[in-house]
Amino acid sequence: MLTQAEARRALAGGIVALTLVIAITALPVLALLAFASRFPENSGFDAYTFSLLRFTLLQAVLSTLLSILIAIPVTLALCRRPHFPGRLWIIRLMAVPMGLPVLAGALGLITVFGRQGIVNQALLALGLEQPLSIYGLTGILIAHVFFNFPLACRLMIAVLEGLPQEYWRLGASLGMRSWSIFRFIELPALLRAIPGAAGLIFMLCATSFTLVLVLGGGPAATTLEVAIYQSLRLDFDPARAIAMALLQILVTACILALLSRLPANDPMNMGEGRRISRMDGQSWPARIWDTGVIMCACLFLSLPLLAIAWAGLRSNFLEIVTSAIFLQALSTSLAIAMLSAFACVLLALVIAFARQVVAERRAPPRSARIFSASLGSLSSLVLLVPPVVLGTGWFLILREIGEVSRFSIPIIIVINMLMALPFVMRVLQPALQSHRARTARLVASLGITGFSRWRIVDWRVLGQPLAMAFSFAMALSLGDLGAVAMFGSQDLVTLPWLLYSSLGSYRSHDADSLALILGLICLGLTLIGTAEREMRP
Amino acid sequence: MKDGQKADILLREVRLALGEQRFHFDCSIGEGLITAITGRSGSGKSTLLNLVAGFEAPQQGRIVIGGQDVTELHPSERPVSLVFQDNNLFTHLDLFTNIALGISPSLRLAKEDRRNVSAALERVGLGGFETRKPGTLSGGERQRAAFARALVRRRPVLLLDEPFAALDPALRSTMADLLLELHRDDGTTILMVTHDLEEVRRLADEVLFVEEGRISFAGKRDDFLAQETSGAISEFLRRS
Missing domain, CATH: 3.40.50.300 (P-loop containing nucleotide triphosphate hydrolases)
Incomplete structure (x- = not known):
C-alpha cells in the first residue's frame, strides 16, 4: 500500500543493505581463502589445531548440557510455585546475565569462585583440600552456565506458561501425582523447548570469546576464537590464524545447519512470570525441594552480581571514574556504541521495509521473492562469521591497504553493528510487520505519505521497539571485547579493553570499579529496552 | 461413595x-x-x-x-468429571492415552481397563480412533473424546x-x-x-x-x- 515512489525507494534501500552486509561478511572470508593459498606448505592444520577444535566442542557440549540440566529443576520449581515470594523478581533476575557485559560477569565470578572467593573459603572450611578453580575448563563451564542457564530457564518457562490452563486443572482433577504431571504434562512441553534452547546455547558457547580469553589459559583450555586472536595479535602467525578462522567458519556453519533443523525458538519470546494456577506440589517434600532449588539458583545468579557491586564500591571507585583514561575510554565506548547501534537499527529498518514491500505485492515475481528471502537470511550469514573471524579477515585486507590502526574505529563500529543485527532484526521485523498490517490500508486510503506518515502514524507505535532495539545494540557494543581486542591500540581504548588490560596488569582494584560502571551502564540500557517492552499491552 | x-x-x-x-x-x-x-x-x-x-x-x-x-x-x-470448552486433551498424547488417564493418572491399566477405553470411544462414535492424536481431529471429535474420558471415570x-x-x-x-x-x-x-x-x-x-x-x-x-x-x-x- 505504499506509493510507487516509496516502494521503489524501499527496494533500492534493500538492495544497498544486502550488498553492504554481503560485502562486509564475504570480503574477509574471501580474503582468508586467498591468503590461505599463500601459505600452501604451512597449512596450519596440525595436531594443535585439532586439539583446539576438540576443546572448543567439548566445552560447548558440557556447557550446554550443564545449563539445560540445571535449568530444568529451576524451571519446574518456579512454575510449580506461582506464589513464591519475589517470584517475578527472580524471573527478572534471570534476564540480567543476558544484558551484563561478559567481562563484568567474569570478574564477578572470579570474585566469588576464585582462590580467595567465598566458595573456596567455604570448601576449605569444610575440609576439602583441592579448591575449585575458576580458571581452565571448570571456570569456563561455571561462567557459561552462569550466563546461559537463565536463558534456558526463560525459554522453558515460556513454554510451560503457554500451556493451556485446562492442562493443570485436568491433571488435578484426574488425580495426577508429581511424577505423572512431569511425565504427561511438563516433560513433553520441555522437550519442545530444549532442542532450540540447547542449540542456541551451544552456538553461544562454541563462539564464546571473552570468557575463554579471561578464564581459559594456556593451550589446554583455549578455543578456536581465542586461538585466532592470539596467533594474529600476539604471535603474529597469520597462516595459523587463517587456518583456524576457516575451521571456525566450518564449525559455525555446521551448528547453523543443525540449528535450522531444530524447531524455531524465539529468544525474544521469554517467560514473563505469568502466574499459572497450580493445584499440585502441595506436599512438604515438594515444597522443600522447590524452595531449595529456587534459593540455590538465586544464590548462584546473585552472588557474582553482588560481588561486582561490592568489589567495585570497595575499590577506589571515585578515583577511577574521574581519571582521564577512564573518561577517554568512556567517551570512545559511548561514541562507538551509539554509532554502531544507530547504523544497526537503520540497516535493520531498511531491510525490514524492503521485505515488507515485497510481502505486500499480490504476486511478487520470483526474483523479488528470492531478494526478500536473501534479506531474511542475512541474520544467519552474520552468525556464520563470528566477530573474531570477521576481524581477522578485515585485518588482513586492511594491512594490504595501509596502517591497520587508522581504520580501527570504523571497523569496530561495523563489526559491532553486524553483531547486533540478528537481534535487532528479531525485534524490529515483527513489530514493523504487525504495525503495517494494522495501518497500511488506512494510511493509503487517507493518503498520508512520507515524513508525515512517519511522524503521525509510525513513530508512536514503532518508537518503543526502536528504543528497545537501539538500547540492546548499544549494550552489546559497549560490552564487546572481541572487535577491540583485534583492532585496539594505545590510542584506542574502550571500557572493556581498559578493564581487560587492568586485569592483565594485576590492577584488580581498577578492574573492579570498571566492571561495576560497565555493568551499570549496560544493565541500565537493558532495563530501558525491557521496560519499554513491558509497557506495551 | x-x-x-x-x-x-x-x-x-x-x-x-x-x-x-x-x-x-x-x-x-x-x-x-x-x-x-x-x-x-x-x-x-x-x-x-x-x-x-x-x-x-x-x-x-x-x-x-x-x-x-x-x-x-x-x-x-x-x-466429579470435567469437560471444558477447549483443551480437554493433551495434544501430544494419543486418544487412548488421553482417555486412559481418566482411569489411572499414572497409566497403570488392567486388561479390562483397556477394553473400557475402547468401549467408551465406541460409545461416543470414535471407535477405532485409539492411536489418533488430538491434532488430527475436528473440534467436535475432540469434545467427543473428552466425553469418552468422562464415561470411563464413572463419576x-x-x-x-x-x-x-x-x-x-x-x-x-x-x-x-x-x-x-x-x-x-x-x-x-x-x-x-x-x-x-x-x-x-x-x-x-x-x-x-x-x-x-x-x-x-x-x-x-x-x-x-x-x-x-x-x-x-x-x-x-x-x-x-
Whole structure:
C-alpha cells in the first residue's frame, strides 16, 4: 500500500543493505581463502589445531548440557510455585546475565569462585583440600552456565506458561501425582523447548570469546576464537590464524545447519512470570525441594552480581571514574556504541521495509521473492562469521591497504553493528510487520505519505521497539571485547579493553570499579529496552 | 461413595471474594438431572462450577456432593468429571492415552481397563480412533473424546464448562443429542455452564441464573423461559 515512489525507494534501500552486509561478511572470508593459498606448505592444520577444535566442542557440549540440566529443576520449581515470594523478581533476575557485559560477569565470578572467593573459603572450611578453580575448563563451564542457564530457564518457562490452563486443572482433577504431571504434562512441553534452547546455547558457547580469553589459559583450555586472536595479535602467525578462522567458519556453519533443523525458538519470546494456577506440589517434600532449588539458583545468579557491586564500591571507585583514561575510554565506548547501534537499527529498518514491500505485492515475481528471502537470511550469514573471524579477515585486507590502526574505529563500529543485527532484526521485523498490517490500508486510503506518515502514524507505535532495539545494540557494543581486542591500540581504548588490560596488569582494584560502571551502564540500557517492552499491552 | 451412584449437589451459604468481585451461592442441584448455569459473561457462572470442581475454595460455607462434605477435598478426590470448552486433551498424547488417564493418572491399566477405553470411544462414535492424536481431529471429535474420558471415570457428577461453545451451530445440536443419549443411559447428575439459550431449551431440566455473583433464579426450565418480570432474565432471554 505504499506509493510507487516509496516502494521503489524501499527496494533500492534493500538492495544497498544486502550488498553492504554481503560485502562486509564475504570480503574477509574471501580474503582468508586467498591468503590461505599463500601459505600452501604451512597449512596450519596440525595436531594443535585439532586439539583446539576438540576443546572448543567439548566445552560447548558440557556447557550446554550443564545449563539445560540445571535449568530444568529451576524451571519446574518456579512454575510449580506461582506464589513464591519475589517470584517475578527472580524471573527478572534471570534476564540480567543476558544484558551484563561478559567481562563484568567474569570478574564477578572470579570474585566469588576464585582462590580467595567465598566458595573456596567455604570448601576449605569444610575440609576439602583441592579448591575449585575458576580458571581452565571448570571456570569456563561455571561462567557459561552462569550466563546461559537463565536463558534456558526463560525459554522453558515460556513454554510451560503457554500451556493451556485446562492442562493443570485436568491433571488435578484426574488425580495426577508429581511424577505423572512431569511425565504427561511438563516433560513433553520441555522437550519442545530444549532442542532450540540447547542449540542456541551451544552456538553461544562454541563462539564464546571473552570468557575463554579471561578464564581459559594456556593451550589446554583455549578455543578456536581465542586461538585466532592470539596467533594474529600476539604471535603474529597469520597462516595459523587463517587456518583456524576457516575451521571456525566450518564449525559455525555446521551448528547453523543443525540449528535450522531444530524447531524455531524465539529468544525474544521469554517467560514473563505469568502466574499459572497450580493445584499440585502441595506436599512438604515438594515444597522443600522447590524452595531449595529456587534459593540455590538465586544464590548462584546473585552472588557474582553482588560481588561486582561490592568489589567495585570497595575499590577506589571515585578515583577511577574521574581519571582521564577512564573518561577517554568512556567517551570512545559511548561514541562507538551509539554509532554502531544507530547504523544497526537503520540497516535493520531498511531491510525490514524492503521485505515488507515485497510481502505486500499480490504476486511478487520470483526474483523479488528470492531478494526478500536473501534479506531474511542475512541474520544467519552474520552468525556464520563470528566477530573474531570477521576481524581477522578485515585485518588482513586492511594491512594490504595501509596502517591497520587508522581504520580501527570504523571497523569496530561495523563489526559491532553486524553483531547486533540478528537481534535487532528479531525485534524490529515483527513489530514493523504487525504495525503495517494494522495501518497500511488506512494510511493509503487517507493518503498520508512520507515524513508525515512517519511522524503521525509510525513513530508512536514503532518508537518503543526502536528504543528497545537501539538500547540492546548499544549494550552489546559497549560490552564487546572481541572487535577491540583485534583492532585496539594505545590510542584506542574502550571500557572493556581498559578493564581487560587492568586485569592483565594485576590492577584488580581498577578492574573492579570498571566492571561495576560497565555493568551499570549496560544493565541500565537493558532495563530501558525491557521496560519499554513491558509497557506495551 | 461408590462409583456410578447418583448424587445431588448442595452449596450451603458458600461465600468467596476474588479481587473486587464477591460471590454468594446457596442452592441445591437435583440428582440425575441436567442443570444449566447461565447468565451474562462475568456474572460468576464459571466460578460456581469451579467451586464444585474444587478449583476455587470457598472462604465460608460448605459444598456437599451426594451427602459427602467435599469442601476440603482436592479436585481429584471429588466425585466429579470435567469437560471444558477447549483443551480437554493433551495434544501430544494419543486418544487412548488421553482417555486412559481418566482411569489411572499414572497409566497403570488392567486388561479390562483397556477394553473400557475402547468401549467408551465406541460409545461416543470414535471407535477405532485409539492411536489418533488430538491434532488430527475436528473440534467436535475432540469434545467427543473428552466425553469418552468422562464415561470411563464413572463419576456420579459431570461438570461441563461451555462444552459446545467452540463448535458451529449444526455440530452443537449433534453434540447435545449425544449428551442427552449418554445421560439417558447413565443418569449422571450434569451441571453445565452455558450462555446459549438454545442449549438451555434443548438440554436443561433445571436452570440456575447467576447475576453479579448470586443466584437470582433457581427452578424448572419452563419457568425460567417464561420469566418476564425479572429485568436481567428477560433481557437475557430477549438477547439470545
